[in-house]
Amino acid sequence: MQLRYAFRLYPDAGQRTALARAFGCARVVFNDAVRAREDARKAGRPFPTAGQLSRKLITEAKRTKERSWLGEVSAVVLQQSLRDAEAAYRNFFSSLNGTRKGPRTGPPRFKSRKDARQSVRFTANARWSITGSGRLSLPKIGAVKVKWSRMLPAAPTSVTVVMDAVGRYFASFVIDTDPVADRARMPETDRTIGIDLGLTHFAVLSTGEKIGSPRFLRRAEKKLKKAQRELSRKQKGSRNRAKARLKVARAHAKVADARREFHHQLSTRLISENQGIAVEDLSVAGLARTRLAKSVHDAGWSSFISMLTYKAARYGRTLVKIGRFTPTSQTCCTCGAVDGPKPLDVREWTCAACGAVHDRDVNAAINVKTAAGLAVSACGAPVRPGAVPAQREETGSHGFPTGNRAA
């Protein structure tokens, strides 16, 4: 399995100039490749092959006056940019003919120096390395200072250098994980858990634990709100407004970082503690949003689920996603009776059938776990997932097996 590890980079002035040059050259080669294919399409000619493009847009272009500066950056960066253009076309075509899942991908568009994200990629043969003093040495750029915020678990196979919208630099390393080391890091357990997207909390667990945003995320969000308020008070077109806008962009980036960090911490903890994890799948597109208040969290929830998904695959855990029409908040987790929809402000309710009193979110989390087939049966043996497929639609009065209340 391949994973990405990103670290902040601090290039000096000369290195920033060299990186800007590399970003620019990579962009030009990418755009030339898109243009070459567009021209071929318009003229009704077959698409040029990767080899032809490489010869024409890199090797020969370097000898022309207009493109001679391509020689100032590492050739691997340019080759990689061509490959990226190829991949963009491949994704577009497989999206067109339906072999690619997910949302429709548009045709590759031209890159601009104004794009929020600039990047160049160095593959294994690009002669980049990590120096003895912990710097990232890049061909024709130099040894760049890195802030190593965590350990790299293995030697990386490639690195992408990125500059984001607020001018921060990052190195994103690709690592092949080691299954043996991973298994040693997270030994098997027989615990399972259901997670519900809480109304007042980020997540509620079937154990009854409610998880809210951590303080560092709340603080970053507060700063962002303050920066946005300040921006709205600045006069249009003024220099102070431009400054305030940059401040908002920086605060946005901080919130995004803090949220990602929170999702990482929580997903790692849940994966480490549990063998089976059940979540609601909110990614089903085009469904009516019956739980409006929750949709506010949807964006954060889906990135959290994708972290859980890859970590589950990495550490041999079972992640079960249940359909969003499963009536988790309407069903009594004790007796299985379906009690009907409840207004969003109802935090606690009593089952009319068996008299059990439920916290709305905890009851839902237990139902998520049950619906996924992760509940522990009466005799204590864990019920293996797979036997109970994710429910896709509301069924009659018995949406859930009865009696196997989660442990």
Ligand SMILES: [Zn+2]
């Ligand atoms: Zn009941």
